[in-house]
Amino acid sequence: MNALIGEEIRKMKKTVKALAAYQAELPVETVKAKYGLQHLARLSANESVYGPSPKVAQAVRAVSDDILGYYPDGQATELREAVAKLNHVDPQHLVFGAGADELIELLTRVVLEPGSNIIIPNPTFGEYAMHAQIEQSTTKKIPVNVDNGHVDFDAILDAIDDKTAMVWIANPNNPTGVFETTSSIKRFLDKLPANITLVVDEAYYDFVDEPDATVAPLVAEYTNLVVLRTLSKAYGLANLRVGYGIMQDPLYSAMQAVRLPYNLSTYQIVGGTAAVLDQEYLQKNVQRFQVERQKFQDFLTKNKFKFYESQANFIWIKVGETKKVGQKLLEQGFQVNDRLNPEWIRIALGTPEDNAELKLAFLKATNK
């Protein structure tokens, strides 16, 4: 009775009522216990199996307990300087957040008015459309090229109307792993009306094996371009929650005004800085992923699977009955993402040992 009255009188955004909570990954120990597994390779969330540089834990441990009672540096100065130097960008073009997720939420909040729309390729990372929905905006989904997974930039331009406020491109894209060249994004930007924000989410940028894979240098030229990065993937720091956006005014000032003043703790700032400074560790792991990616793609080609050429640390593969294949892989100790498409599965690359085992398990699960 009470609940019913509550439903009738409660004031809440209609778009939020329709949302379901994000299905977060189950903890490894829970999955192992459920399936009686000795070893579980978690290849479902595009994390790094190598974890972060040991210098991160050292730096975090070295933080004095005396800081606990005081707010952290709201400008994340140390991290800001390290990231600016690494990317050759102006420190005053950087906004930090608890993962790229927080930047996605904030950008959406800053830019979208109710009734506006965003345009995204399909498939892509689910957060863009979800946050648009929260802000009472709609999403136009433009299918990627079925043969090779590339973004259809012309179709995106055709879909623009006077309510379009943002375009989101994950590059490389999640879940396809497909990479768009800097020149194709620049060509697109030159045709995009300047009052529409283009966000290029470079969460997986570090894994790309082509030079000049980032559009970050273009931020100084285009006021409507935002580049997102995260330390959750190649840096192996998904749990620390550090991401950043590169953008200039007016977006920079608006984002700084809207974000919570102390959104990164000292541990995030200090740990994130240590990670960014250890480029040798990052590059070593990136190379391992690149080698494993090539080996796994060769295996898929040899066994005649359809997949898109990946430049990320995961591969999007057509398997037919995704749920069935996902379940069979799980029973063999491999947790993959079977929740995104009824026919396609997303598998993150593991250690060389796990990947070798995975090939056998994959043939078994797909009856090849």
Ligand SMILES: Cc1ncc(COP(=O)(O)O)c(C=O)c1O
């Ligand atoms: C394309 C893309 N952007 C952003 C994120 C969010 O990353 P973070 O852990 O930094 O919030 C992810 C995570 O999977 C992603 O795939």
